[in-house]
Amino acid sequence: MTGRQSAETVRERRSAMNGAGxxxxxxxxxxxxxxxxxxVVAPGGASRDEFWATITAGxxxxxxxxxxxxxxxxxxVAAECDFDPVRAGLGxxxxxxADRYVQFALAASIEALADSGLELSDATRExxxxxxxxxxxxxxxxxxxxxxxxxxxxxxxxxxxRAGPFLYQALMPSSLAADVAxxxxxxxxxxxVSTGCTSGIDAIGYAQQLIADDxxxxxxxxxxxxPISPVTVASFDAIKATTPDNDDPAHASRPFDRDRHGFVLAxxxxxxxxxxxxxxxxxxxxxxxxxxxxxNRSNGYHMTGLRPDGVEMALAIDDALDQARCDxxxxxxxxxxxxxxxxxxxxxxxxxxxxxxxxxxxVPISSIKSMVGHSLGAIGxxxxxxxxxxxxxxxxxxxxxxxxRDVECDLDYTPxxxxxxxxxxxxSVGSGFGGFQSAMxxxxxxxxxx
Amino acid sequence: xxxxxxVVAPSGIGADAHWKCVLAGQNRIGRITLFDPDRYPxxxxxxxxxxxxxxYTESRQLVQTxxxxxxxxxxxxxxxxxxxxxxxAADPYEYGVTLASxxxxxxxxxxxxxxxxxxxxxxxxxxxSIAWFYAASVGQLSIRHQFKxxxxxxxxxxxxxxxxLAHAVRMIRRGTPVxxxxxxxxxxxxxxxxCQMRGGLLSTCPEPALAYRPFDVAxxxxxxxxxGAVFVVEDLAHARARGVRGYAEVAGWGASHDARHTDxxxxxxxxxxxxxxxxxxxxxxxxxxxxxxxxxxxxGVLRYDRxxxxxxxxxxxxxxxxxxxxxxxxGRAHQGGSALDxxxxxxxxxxxxxxxxxxxxxxxxxxxxxxxxxxGPRRVDVxxxxxxxxxxxxxxxxxxxxxx
Numbered sequence: 118m119t120g121r122q123s124a125e126t127v128r129e130r131r132s133a134m135n136g137a138g139x140x141x142x143x144x145x146x147x148x149x150x151x152x153x154x155x156x157v158v159a160p161g162g163a164s165r166d167e168f169w170a171t172i173t174a175g176x177x178x179x180x181x182x183x184x185x186x187x188x189x190x191x192x193x194v195a196a197e198c199d200f201d202p203v204r205a206g207l208g209x210x211x212x213x214x215a216d217r218y219v220q221f222a223l224a225a226s227i228e229a230l231a232d233s234g235l236e237l238s239d240a241t242r243e244x245x246x247x248x249x250x251x252x253x254x255x256x257x258x259x260x261x262x263x264x265x266x267x268x269x270x271x272x273x274x275x276x277x278x279r280a281g282p283f284l285y286q287a288l289m290p291s292s293l294a295a296d297v298a299x300x301x302x303x304x305x306x307x308x309x310v311s312t313g314c315t316s317g318i319d320a321i322g323y324a325q326q327l328i329a330d331d332x333x334x335x336x337x338x339x340x341x342x343x344p345i346s347p348v349t350v351a352s353f354d355a356i357k358a359t360t361p362d363n364d365d366p367a368h369a370s371r372p373f374d375r376d377r378h379g380f381v382l383a384x385x386x387x388x389x390x391x392x393x394x395x396x397x398x399x400x401x402x403x404x405x406x407x408x409x410x411x412x413n414r415s416n417g418y419h420m421t422g423l424r425p426d427g428v429e430m431a432l433a434i435d436d437a438l439d440q441a442r443c444d445x446x447x448x449x450x451x452x453x454x455x456x457x458x459x460x461x462x463x464x465x466x467x468x469x470x471x472x473x474x475x476x477x478x479x480v481p482i483s484s485i486k487s488m489v490g491h492s493l494g495a496i497g498x499x500x501x502x503x504x505x506x507x508x509x510x511x512x513x514x515x516x517x518x519x520x521x522r523d524v525e526c527d528l529d530y531t532p533x534x535x536x537x538x539x540x541x542x543x544x545s546v547g548s549g550f551g552g553f554q555s556a557m558x559x560x561x562x563x564x565x566x567x
Numbered sequence: 568x569x570x571x572x573x574v575v576a577p578s579g580i581g582a583d584a585h586w587k588c589v590l591a592g593q594n595r596i597g598r599i600t601l602f603d604p605d606r607y608p609x610x611x612x613x614x615x616x617x618x619x620x621x622x623y624t625e626s627r628q629l630v631q632t633x634x635x636x637x638x639x640x641x642x643x644x645x646x647x648x649x650x651x652x653x654x655x656a657a658d659p660y661e662y663g664v665t666l667a668s669x670x671x672x673x674x675x676x677x678x679x680x681x682x683x684x685x686x687x688x689x690x691x692x693x694x695x696s697i698a699w700f701y702a703a704s705v706g707q708l709s710i711r712h713q714f715k716x717x718x719x720x721x722x723x724x725x726x727x728x729x730x731x732l733a734h735a736v737r738m739i740r741r742g743t744p745v746x747x748x749x750x751x752x753x754x755x756x757x758x759x760x761x762c763q764m765r766g767g768l769l770s771t772c773p774e775p776a777l778a779y780r781p782f783d784v785a786x787x788x789x790x791x792x793x794x795g796a797v798f799v800v801e802d803l804a805h806a807r808a809r810g811v812r813g814y815a816e817v818a819g820w821g822a823s824h825d826a827r828h829t830d831x832x833x834x835x836x837x838x839x840x841x842x843x844x845x846x847x848x849x850x851x852x853x854x855x856x857x858x859x860x861x862x863x864x865x866x867g868v869l870r871y872d873r874x875x876x877x878x879x880x881x882x883x884x885x886x887x888x889x890x891x892x893x894x895x896x897x898g899r900a901h902q903g904g905s906a907l908d909x910x911x912x913x914x915x916x917x918x919x920x921x922x923x924x925x926x927x928x929x930x931x932x933x934x935x936x937x938x939x940x941x942x943g944p945r946r947v948d949v950x951x952x953x954x955x956x957x958x959x960x961x962x963x964x965x966x967x968x969x970x971x
Contacts, residue, residue, distance in 0.1 A: 189689040214828075243842070247824070253700055254671075254722075259762075263680050266761060270684030273677075274606055277761040285766035285957065288759060289669050290701060291724045295958035298824040304839055306822035307960060308730060309722040311668070311701035319719065326737050332822075351683055352696035415709035415718045417659055420631070420697040429715060432660070550697055551706025553718055 150325045151562055152405040152505045153397050154233025154390030156225035156339075159499055160196035160383055160489045163205065165228060168489075168499075169506050172514040173535040177488045179381045180366045184345050192359035194366040195345045196383035196490025200224070211300065214283050216258040218343035219296050221386035221495075222249055226297045226337050233390035234402060235335065237301065246305030246333040247294045248324040249388070250316030250340030252494030252549070254290030254309075257346045262287065297337060297388075305333045314454075314549030315413060316340050317387070317497025318557050322411030324391045334396045340498035341386030350382065356421060358458060368518045370491075372455035372484035373462050373530045375521035380456040383490025387498040389505070394562070405505040406543075410443070410558035412436035421550055423460050427468030430546060430554040434472040441558040443542050445473040448480050450513045452500045452545035453530075455484020456491050461548060463525045468546070468554075470528075481538070483531040487517040497547040497555070504543035504559045511539050568806050568969055569732075570813040571650025571799030572910050573642040575751060577613035577792055577897040581645055585907075586914045589893045589922040590942050596775040596790055596898055601634075601674070601755045609769045611778050612755055613792030613898030624711065631694040632707055633672025634793075635753035638903075639704040642751055642797035643712065650799035651811060652745070656713045663716035663743045664705050665734045666797070667727030667750035667902035669956075672699045673759035680758075708747065716743040721902075724956025725864070726822070728795065728905030729964045733820035735800040744802040749910075751795035752903035763791060766957060767831065768868050779895040780926045781865035782872045782934035789867040789894075795903020796910040803969070814913040818949075818967040819853065821846025825959035834870035840961040841881035844953060847963040848882070853949055855883045858965075860921055860939070862908040862952040865892040866899075867926075873933040875953070888951075891939040895926025905954035909964060912950035916968050921945050 157164065161171035161178030171178060179196045187193035198221070202212050205224035215223060226247075230237075237245065262284050266275040286292040294307040306327060310320040317340035324338035353359040360379035362369045370381040397404055414429040414436075438445070454465055469477040485503055486496065507513055512535050519532035540561070547555045574581060577595035578588035588595065596613050604610035620629050620637035623644050629637060643664075647654060656662040676699035679691040697703060702720045709718050717738050721727045728750045735748035754763060763769055770788035772778040779790040806813050821843040825836040848855060863875050879887040893911055894904060915921055924938045948968045955961050 242826070243823070252702075260680065263677075263758060264684055266758070267681065267684065270681045270686075273681065274603060274757045275761050277607060277764050280761055280765050282765065284762045285764075288754075288762035289722070289724050289957060291669060291722045291727070291956060291960065292958060294723070295824070295828065295956075295960065298826050298959065299828055302826045304823050304826055304842070306730075307723065307824040308727075308822075311720045311722050312705070312718065313700060313702040323719070323734070326741075330737060330740075347689060348680060348683055348691065348695075351689055351691045352679075352699075355691055355693045356696055358696070413717050414660070415664075415706070415715050417710050417713045417715045419710065420703075420706050549702070550700070551702045551718070552709060553702070553706070 146329055146331060148329050148331060149394040150328045150391050150408040151394045151397050152389050152408060153392045153402040154229040155502050155505055156228030156388045157499060157502050158198055158200060158221040158225050159385040160198050163198060163200050172485045172488050172503060173512055175515045175517045175533055177367045177517050179369050179490055185347060190350045191354040191361050192350060193363040194369045194381055196381055197345060198384055215296055216255045216287055218251060218341045219293050221343060222293055222297055222341040222388060223300055225339060225386045225388035229388040229390050235390060242302055243304045244334040245303045246327055246336040247298045247303055247307045248310060248320045248336050248338045249293045250310045250320030250494045250498060251290050251293050251342050252313045252316050253342060253344045253349060255287030256349060257343050258287040260346045260348045293341060312549060312553050313551050314493050315497055315547040315553040315555040316494030318547045318555040319413060321408060321498060321501055322557060325408045325411055328391060328393050334393045336391045337388050338391045339388035340495045342493045342495040343384040344493050345382055345384050370457050370487045371518045372457040372487050372516055373526045374519050375523040377457045379458050380491040383492040385492040385495050385499055387502040404562045406508045406559040407562045409560045410437035410441035413553060413555040416552040416554060418552055423464040425463055425467055427464045427471055430465060430468035430548060431471035433554045433556040434546060437556040437558045441560055443558060445476040447542045448544050449540040450507055450543045451480055451482040452504050452543060453482050453484045454546050454548045455486050457486060466526045466528055477528055481513045481531045481536055482528055483514055483516045485514050500545050501557060504545050507540045507543055508559060508561050512537050568801050568803045568813040568816050569798050569913060570801045570806050570811050571646040572913055573646030573649060573797045574910050575615055575638045575642040576794035576907050577615055582910060582914060589911055592923050592925055594776050594896050596778060599755060602757050607760060608771045609764060611775055611790050615794045628707060631698060632703060633675035633698050635672055635751055636704040636707055638751040638753060638794050639708060643708050643747055646797045646799050652799060654712060659713045659715035661716060661743060662714035662745045663718055663738050664708050664714050664747040665719035665731050665738060666705050667721045667731045668701045668704060669722050669724050669727060669902045670752060670754045670759060671701045672703055673754055673756040675699055677756045677758045723960040725901045725905055726954040726956040726960040726962035727902040729952060729954050729962040730822060732817050732964055736817050739802050744805040746800045747797055748800050749795060749797040749906035750902040752901045753793040754791055754901060755793050779867050781867040781892060782930050783927050784929045784931045786867050786869045786872060789899040792898020792900040792904060795900050796906040813969055815916050815966040816969045819847040819851025819965035822962045828958050834874040835955055837874045837878040837881060840878040843961040844882045844951060844963040847965045851965040851967060853965055858888045858949050858951050859947045860915060860950045861888055861890045862912055863890055863892055864953050864955045865894050869931055876934045876936055887936060889921060889939045890936040891922055891924040893922060893925050908952045912952055912966050915950060916947045919944055919946055
């Protein structure tokens with residue numbers, strides 16, 4: 118079955134279930150989702166504007182790990198955030214209670230809400246949800262506390278008397294959504310989506326579905342991860358997924374380059390204010406773009422391995438484009454997963470060709486992981502923020518560190534320099550452990566053919 | 568339409584074993600055997616006894632996964648068999664998986680943390696990266712059964728088991744006719760227990776039969792448990808086309824958040840919890856008077872139990888429908904626990920019997936509800952299942968007997 122055929126099959130089923138004529142993700146309700154606010158905490162800039170300046174300048178934020186001594190590990194580079202929770206507006210209680218990844222999300226949600234200009238009345242609070250992704254949740258705090266309660270791994274039967282007060286919150290990744298809901302007094306549905314490295318896209322997709330199905334009018338949607346701790350570094354060392362290029366940290370993340378050797382671990386968060394279009398229009402909100410299509414598929418193949426043909430990622434792209442009523446030639450920009458592992462970049466290039474056909478050779482593609490690294494579940498949301506900003510500013514961020522062409526990666530990866538061009542349709546993809554493949558389409562609101 | 572139920576819980580492996588246990592009110596709480604709990608103030612749990620993971624999957628998969636995923640493998644196989652569906656999907660893209668998980672691969676993760684920190688070489692095994700994280704079970708199931716449609720992993724602490732059913736319906740409406748939902752859990756490693764102790768709601772009562780007593784004057788907190796339930800949720804037309812009637816339909820769901828953390832003073836917000844239940848009833852088009860039975864969250868902490876009773880009175884007025892909980896028999900398995908309550912509700916509808924409530928002897932003031940004291944035949948068409956999660960999550964699901 119080719120991708121196109123399968124997308125049509127899915128569309129037929131959707132139509133059969135929702136009444137004739139329905140072909141959008143909204144299940145026939147006509148409720149569309151738009152982005153009205155953006156907040157970002159990323160390496161190289163702990164705000165939306167600093168983030169955008171970093172990635173459009175082609176500046177890399179990867180460096181030798183500073184959080185702990187990385188010398189025992191195979192991969193010793195990461196993209197770390199210079200994050201100041203006080204400057205980000207977090208209160209004393211939040212700084213004490215929340216693990217680093219939760220603090221990132223709090224900061225990003227504060228920035229996003231302020232950006233949206235949304236005023237939260239009691240009625241609005243009941244209809245405002247929180248859907249955030251995270252691949253590894255409170256791993257950082259869990260590991261730090263583990264070292265204490267186990268006496269550095271000496272005791273299997275760990276000592277509960279040495280545990281800190283917020284350890285249960287670290288065990289439960291749901292703390293991420295709970296803390297953001299508490300901060301802003303939001304009573305709508307709250308959820309954490311944890312599909313590994315596609316968590317960010319999947320959380321925004323979940324939020325879009327809540328709005329389409331009339332379960333919420335507004336959702337704070339995004340993702341956060343702060344995985345730069347020994348156990349995560351060692352986990353990726355063990356399967357050689359991260360780069361061993363420790364000598365030149367600033368150029369260690371090399372997506373689509375012939376000499377790429379693995380991804381660079383990172384941390385960060387992005388939160389979008391996703392809002393039902395009429396709700397946004399009624400209050401005169403500035404609209405960045407529409408979240409017009411979302412789909413995911415599993416490859417059913419391997420927890421970490423990817424078949425080179427990219428079939429399931431292509432199916433997700435086809436379905437997402439179909440919901441957005443876009444043809445391959447409509448796509449102005451592709452935000453790639455582009456992790457910089459040998460297999461991913463090849464897999465994904467094949468998926469683009471399979472879905473977009475000859476248009477795959479024309480469209481600018483880039484991986485901002487070349488600059489801000491791979492923050493696991495968070496990066497999908499950070500990349501969606503980049504897509505929204507690309508549509509807003511008419512600029513496509515580049516793939517930094519690209520020097521040598523790989524025969525298997527022969528598309529236009531926007532090497533090293535940002536490009537000015539009108540972006541009407543941005544497609545972003547993610548690929549993660551577990552075999553998950555996700556795609557999301559953001560379109561300029563009202564365009565191209567509406 | 569839910570067409571398959573797979574239970575792997577302290578009450579039994581398989582829906583029939585579970586149903587027999589809850590009808591008889593057999594308490595399966597005991598001293599923890601997965602590790603030596605002697606040094607901990609809470610030493611009890613509901614464990615899945617005599618669970619032979621090799622019976623459900625190959626050793627190749629077992630070595631790369633945690634016990635939580637082993638329980639999931641078993642529950643998924645049982646659910647597929649119950650639904651009369653093959654182990655391997657004929658059209659992979661017609662099948663999806665969305666499970667809830669709130670604590671990941673605890674035993675596996677703790678072993679690897681120990682290996683990392685104890686040894687001189689800072690290394691972990693090759694499977695740590697795929698066994699500990701929350702998506703491990705869903706990824707493994709999609710590979711094992713060749714389910715290549717949409718997949719999801721949800722975490723809303725104990726409420727997520729219900730949310731996964733709602734999400735399954737969203738997936739079905741968007742074109743995937745068969746979705747596995749529900750969840751299993753194994754929060755029983757020394758470190759995971761230590762984490763839960765910090766939550767401040769665990770019972771320290773040493774008597775298995777008395778430790779977990781929701782709504783009772785002697786309530787002392789909850790006892791943890793493992794396991795849960797996985798369901799086959801199927802598009803109605805798809806089920807009919809293969810001549811399957813199913814248990815009941817996922818008719819309505821609702822979710823809300825308290826916007827308040829759990830601490831020593833909070834009780835959960837009865838207004839927000841009631842709102843989640845009303846959203847579920849409204850979506851189902853069911854009037855409160857049509858609800859035949861309620862399966863409550865039943866936390867076992869009196870201020871929370873009172874708030875739950877208040878929420879029920881808020882929805883149903885002075886005389887809520889019969890209330891029954893079996894969590895005290897098996898412990899609280901977080902996301903798996905709310906899924907298990909749905910399984911009990913489905914079995915009550917199928918068998919036309921209300922199972923008796925467990926753990927309640929003398930309802931505390933403010934907790935006077937119409938508890939089901941003895942099981943008895945009764946037509947059950949509509950059941951409401953409620954669940955709350957630590958730090959403010961509320962969810963409710965309405966399941967309703969399907970069209971004949």
